[in-house]
Amino acid sequence: MPEEKSLLRLVVTKGILGAVIAVVVFVAAKLMHFPPVFQIMFMLYVLLGTIVYILLDAPALPSFTGAKAIAALVAFYALVSGAFIAGANVLPQYDPSVEKGKIDKIVKPKLAMTEKGKVDELLKRSEELNARSQAIMKRLETIGGAEVKSIAASTGSTGGAAAAKSAGGGGDLIALGKDQYELQECYNCHKIGGKGSVKKRGPILDNIGNLMKPEELKEKLLNPRAWMAEGFDKEYAKKLMPDKYKELMADQEVDALIAYLSSLKDTSVETPKPIKK
Amino acid sequence: MEHRNSHPREMRRSERVWAYAALLVMLVLVLAAPLGLAMAQEAPAGAAVEYRDVPGIGSRNLIWIVAQQHLLLAGFVLGVPIFAWVCEIVGVRTKDPRYDKLAKEFTKLLTSAYATTALFGGILLFLLIGLYPKLMNYLTDVFFPSFLVYSALFLLETATLYLYWYGWDAMQGRKKGMHLFLGFLLNVFALFIMIVPNSWATFQTSPVVITESSMWAKAWAATWNPTWWPLNVHRLIANVVLGGFLCGAYAGLKYLMTTSQEERVHYDWMGYVGNFIGVFGMLPLPFAGYWLMREVYQYNQQMGITLMGGFLSWLFILQAMLIGILFLGANYYFWLGIMYRIPGSEPKYRRPILIMLVILLVCLGIWMTPHSLVASLEEARKMGGTHHPLLGVFGVMSAKMTVANLMILVTFMSFIMYWRAGKQETAAWAKAAKAVMGVILGLAAIVIVVLGVWGYFVPAITRIDKFSTTQVLIVLFVLLTVTPLTGLLMKSAKTTTEMVWGVMPARAGYALVLNAVMVILLMTLMGYARSSSRVHWHIYGVMQDTSPYAYSPALGYAAAFMSLNTFLFCLMVAFIFWVASLGGEKKPQQKETRVPVVGAGPVPVVRQ
Numbered sequence: 001m002p003e004e005k006s007l008l009r010l011v012v013t014k015g016i017l018g019a020v021i022a023v024v025v026f027v028a029a030k031l032m033h034f035p036p037v038f039q040i041m042f043m044l045y046v047l048l049g050t051i052v053y054i055l056l057d058a059p060a061l062p063s064f065t066g067a068k069a070i071a072a073l074v075a076f077y078a079l080v081s082g083a084f085i086a087g088a089n090v091l092p093q094y095d096p097s098v099e100k101g102k103i104d105k106i107v108k109p110k111l112a113m114t115e116k117g118k119v120d121e122l123l124k125r126s127e128e129l130n131a132r133s134q135a136i137m138k139r140l141e142t143i144g145g146a147e148v149k150s151i152a153a154s155t156g157s158t159g160g161a162a163a164a165k166s167a168g169g170g171g172d173l174i175a176l177g178k179d180q181y182e183l184q185e186c187y188n189c190h191k192i193g194g195k196g197s198v199k200k201r202g203p204i205l206d207n208i209g210n211l212m213k214p215e216e217l218k219e220k221l222l223n224p225r226a227w228m229a230e231g232f233d234k235e236y237a238k239k240l241m242p243d244k245y246k247e248l249m250a251d252q253e254v255d256a257l258i259a260y261l262s263s264l265k266d267t268s269v270e271t272p273k274p275i276k277k
Numbered sequence: 278m279e280h281r282n283s284h285p286r287e288m289r290r291s292e293r294v295w296a297y298a299a300l301l302v303m304l305v306l307v308l309a310a311p312l313g314l315a316m317a318q319e320a321p322a323g324a325a326v327e328y329r330d331v332p333g334i335g336s337r338n339l340i341w342i343v344a345q346q347h348l349l350l351a352g353f354v355l356g357v358p359i360f361a362w363v364c365e366i367v368g369v370r371t372k373d374p375r376y377d378k379l380a381k382e383f384t385k386l387l388t389s390a391y392a393t394t395a396l397f398g399g400i401l402l403f404l405l406i407g408l409y410p411k412l413m414n415y416l417t418d419v420f421f422p423s424f425l426v427y428s429a430l431f432l433l434e435t436a437t438l439y440l441y442w443y444g445w446d447a448m449q450g451r452k453k454g455m456h457l458f459l460g461f462l463l464n465v466f467a468l469f470i471m472i473v474p475n476s477w478a479t480f481q482t483s484p485v486v487i488t489e490s491s492m493w494a495k496a497w498a499a500t501w502n503p504t505w506w507p508l509n510v511h512r513l514i515a516n517v518v519l520g521g522f523l524c525g526a527y528a529g530l531k532y533l534m535t536t537s538q539e540e541r542v543h544y545d546w547m548g549y550v551g552n553f554i555g556v557f558g559m560l561p562l563p564f565a566g567y568w569l570m571r572e573v574y575q576y577n578q579q580m581g582i583t584l585m586g587g588f589l590s591w592l593f594i595l596q597a598m599l600i601g602i603l604f605l606g607a608n609y610y611f612w613l614g615i616m617y618r619i620p621g622s623e624p625k626y627r628r629p630i631l632i633m634l635v636i637l638l639v640c641l642g643i644w645m646t647p648h649s650l651v652a653s654l655e656e657a658r659k660m661g662g663t664h665h666p667l668l669g670v671f672g673v674m675s676a677k678m679t680v681a682n683l684m685i686l687v688t689f690m691s692f693i694m695y696w697r698a699g700k701q702e703t704a705a706w707a708k709a710a711k712a713v714m715g716v717i718l719g720l721a722a723i724v725i726v727v728l729g730v731w732g733y734f735v736p737a738i739t740r741i742d743k744f745s746t747t748q749v750l751i752v753l754f755v756l757l758t759v760t761p762l763t764g765l766l767m768k769s770a771k772t773t774t775e776m777v778w779g780v781m782p783a784r785a786g787y788a789l790v791l792n793a794v795m796v797i798l799l800m801t802l803m804g805y806a807r808s809s810s811r812v813h814w815h816i817y818g819v820m821q822d823t824s825p826y827a828y829s830p831a832l833g834y835a836a837a838f839m840s841l842n843t844f845l846f847c848l849m850v851a852f853i854f855w856v857a858s859l860g861g862e863k864k865p866q867q868k869e870t871r872v873p874v875v876g877a878g879p880v881p882v883v884r885q
Contacts, residue, residue: 038668042642049638052609053631056616061783069534076787077847080794081840088595088836094588099828103813185579188587201586242578 010054018050102183177260180253184245192264202241203229206269209262216274217258222246229272327411328824336408337826338838343404345801345842346849347397349519352512352800353850354394355467356520357383358438360554362460369453379547383524384442389856391438393849395431409824412815419487420477422496427473434466471516472509476500479508481816482807483576503576507569514565515800517558522793525551527854529789532781542779548789549614555792556607556688560756563600563681564749566803571741573810580817584810592806592832594645597677599802601641603795604684608637610788611691617781619699619774626694633687640680640687646671670733675740679729682748686722689756693763699774702766710766714759721755797846801839 022043029039181187187195189202208217212227220227224241245254330336361380368376406413417424441459448456476499483504487495528548535541574581583589612630616623646668670676704710725748732740809829815822830838 032667034668038646041645045638045642048605049634052605052634055609055784056612056630058782058784073530073790076790077794077844080791081798081843084595084599084798085833085836085840087598088592089833091591091594091832093831093833094591094829096828096831099588099813103827185583185587188582201582242582244577244579 005057005059007059010057014050014054018046018053022046022050105179105183173256173259174263175260176253177256177258177263180249180257181260184249184257189241193266203232203272204269205261205264205271206266207264207271208274209265210267211271212261212274214258214262217261218254220274221254221257226277227274228277229274231272325411329408329410330825331408335826336404336824340401340404340408341838342842342845343397343401345804346846347394347401348804349797349800349842349846350390350394350397350849351471352516352519353523354387354390355471355513356516356518357387357390357524358460358463358467359517360520360524361387362457362464363554364550365457365460369457375543375546378543379550381445382547384445386527386853386857387438388442389853390850391435393853409815412820415816415820416477416480419480419499420496422493423473423476423500427470430466430470430473434463434470437463437466468513471512472505473500475508475512476502476505478807479504481814482580482811483573484816484819504569504572507565507572511562511565511569514558514562518555518562519796519800521551521553521555521558522789522796523551523850525555525789526793527551527850529786530851530854533783533786538779545618545778545781545785548610548781548785552607552610552789552792553692555796556692559603559607560685560689560752563685567678567745577817580810583812584806588829589806589809591647592802594647595832595836596799596802596806597641597644599795599799601637601644601684603792603799604688605634605637605641606788606792606795608633608688608691610785610792611688611695613781613785613788615695615698617785618776618778620777621774622698626698629690629694633691636687637684640684643671643676643680644684646676673733675729675732675744678732678745678748679725682725682752683722685752686718686725686755689759690718693759696763696767697770699772699776700767700770701773702770704766704769707766710762714762717755717758721751724751794843794847797843798839801842802836805835805839 025042025046026039029042034042181192190196191204192206212220216227220241222245224243249257328336331339361383364376364380364383368374368380437459441456441463444456444459448459480499480502483502485498485502487498489495490498525548528544528551532541532544532548535544570581570585573584585593612626615626615630702711728744728748732744735744811817812829813822813827814820821827
């Protein structure tokens with residue numbers, strides 16, 4: 001058993017040594033232009049090492065019994081889980097509302113297009129019609145025949161308005177394409193206007209509209225192996241674009257995305273040259 | 278070292294407080310669920326219900342808690358039999374009765390843990406049927422035959438467990454072989470009990486096309502999905518790790534609480550064995566995780582990107598932190614063992630310990646370095662872009678695989694150092710053997726680093742398929758050559774310092790508890806990752822989640838939930854341990870002054 005040293009002596013001797021190393025590491029990191037978060041992290045690693053080293057020789061802990069013992073263990077757990085939760089909160093946070101918005105845009109229209117969606121819609125409409133016809137019957141019974149004409153007219157006008165509303169879709173194709181870019185999470189690998197992936201998984205797209213024709217862009221989207229970007233061709237096996245868009249996206253969605261990509265013509269941003277494979 | 282005398286009842290009282298606290302929390306949980314459900318909104322009569330909700334806590338959160346508890350308990354229940362069976366075999370081979378006692382003690386824990394696991398499985402099933410009927414209808418339609426198989430396996434497992442436990446004393450001596458065979462059967466059934474539900478979970482992640490065919494053919498096709506076997510292997514190893522570290526934590530707690538020197542000796546040794554099994558299980562775990570992730574990428578790149586490059590990517594930094602602390606904790610425990618159990622060996626190993634600590638910290642730092650940074654414009658300008666020349670290099674998989682392998686090697690070294698401490702090799706070939714081992718270790722470390730650096734200059738597919746695999750094989754080679762070589766050396770070695778059990782400081786017990794907590798937190802974290810990778814799909818690409826909880830919770834929020842789940846599981850395990858201790862054999866009255874302290878150092882037994 002090693003000779004027991006006082007905690008104060010340990011903290012003073014090893015702690016000072018640890019503090020000196022931490023400062024050296026901090027200054028070195030600063031001189032090498034590491035971002036502040038890493039300057040701090042490096043110091044924390046040294047601190048962690050110092051604590052472990054002090055704990056190797058630390059004297060025995062004070063004794064606890066009964067409820068105090070339980071409190072000590074719970075406090076120990078609270079410390080560990082507190083550090084864990086704090087660590088998780090310090091990291092960049094994903095905003096669930098973003099996904100909620102995407103779900104609304106992707107899931108609901110697709111659900112409406114499925115057989116079940118159609119059945120649900122028909123059921124909903126039939127329930128509405130049923131409720132309305134019951135209301136009409138009630139009013140007919142109480143008011144009498146003179147009202148029938150006006151009720152029929154009002155029902156007809158409501159239906160007409162709804163039809164007009166549904167027919168009035170459309171909108172800007174490029175804006176829809178930008179929406180698709182966000183919904184399909186292209187930003188996980190690509191960057192436009194300085195925003196998006198910083199992992200260099202896929203090429204920057206700011207000037208892609210000048211480098212590829214719409215039909216070429218479409219070919220790339222539906223068959224990712226057909227085109228590769230300069231600098232990304234060597235490691236294409238890993239960095240290959242997902243080949244799911246053919247199945248995932250409807251024709252209109254593909255067209256909208258291509259329209260958006262074709263509109264990207266910022267020559268000031270260096271965009272890797274596409275290579276036909 | 279501080280300790281004070283008090284009455285034996287003191288210790289029982291602390292155990293009772295533990296048990297009551299655990300029981301109270303469980304009661305609140307069990308009562309809260311039906312109360313919440315009673316308030317849940319009901320669908321109009323006749324309409325097909327797709328989801329039900331639980332006001333307040335929410336259906337997703339309730340399922341999250343119950344499923345996590347079930348899964349952790351299941352991990353324990355499936356990991357411990359492996360642990361117990363191996364200990365029993367070692368006991369038979371070495372004729373050391375301590376191993377048989379240890380195996381029996383853990384099997385005793387199994388009986389109460391098994392019932393609790395089944396209870397939570399039942400609660401989970403009822404909640405899933407009630408809260409997610411649409412999903413459960415679909416899964417039942419696909420997997421009904423495997424439900425039957427699962428039930429049959431449960432019957433077999435239960436019967437085998439009863440025979441294994443209750444027949445322990447009856448099947449000693451000549452019948453020991455029969456008992457070992459029962460242990461083997463127990464593990465075989467346990468393995469199948471794990472892999473059958475794994476097929477349901479992995480089908481949700483990586484479903485395959487199911488053609489209209491017979492019920493059995495459909496179930497089999499769905500079972501054999503791309504991530505099924507990677508998850509089976511990953512969970513099998515993880516269960517051994519969980520079982521090992523939980524047993525270590527159990528021993529650590531007992532060690533902290535007992536005042537009898539005899540028990541301290543026993544629980545010190547038990548803690549060592551638990552930590553040893555946990556560490557050895559942990560060594561191949563990163564490779565299994567790597568294989569699983571590789572399969573995910575191959576199945577669906579988008580899912581792989583969501584995990585590793587999308588919104589879930591930051592959780593891998595958290596994972597690195599937990600694994601790093603776990604490695605530090607496991608090594609720290611070995612180092613304490615060298616310093617306290619083997620008197621006089623401390624000066625010899627002080628420097629290697631410091632070197633290993635530094636290597637571990639550097640590896641942790643590299644593992645925790647993200648590939649991309651959230652840098653301000655000014656910082657980015659200073660660095661010449663968002664990729665710092667060094668950080669960009671350390672942030673990629675090549676660096677992370679390299680440091681993971683190095684950390685494994687360092688941990689292995691700690692163990693070898695511990696093994697050799699206090700012994701003097703007497704074999705004539707000892708010098709040559711030690712030189713060979715040194716060369717193997719040194720070369721292995723160099724080749725691992727070289728392959729890691731080389732990995733930057735080759736296509737990713739070469740790095741993944743060839744370099745990473747070679748790194749893994751090198752580590753395995755080191756493990757498989759140095760271990761038997763050291764074993765042979767130690768066989769003829771002269772013991773210069775006897776190993777003293779029961780003298781470890783209290784912080785060794787806390788280190789064992791910390792390791793167990795880290796493993797549980799890791800399991801909850803990776804469960805969140807696996808589940809969130811499906812994004813808004815119940816079954817990826819097949820059945821969309823249209824409930825109000827289709828979105829993934831943010832990492833900070835999820836971490837709080839993981840922490841809660843870990844706490845609840847620890848309470849439950851404490852309760853199980855306590856229940857198991859009630860059924861223990863009554864000890865003969867000891868005329869000893871027992872000192873009921875937690876956190877005290879070695880306690881001398883004062884005989885009256």
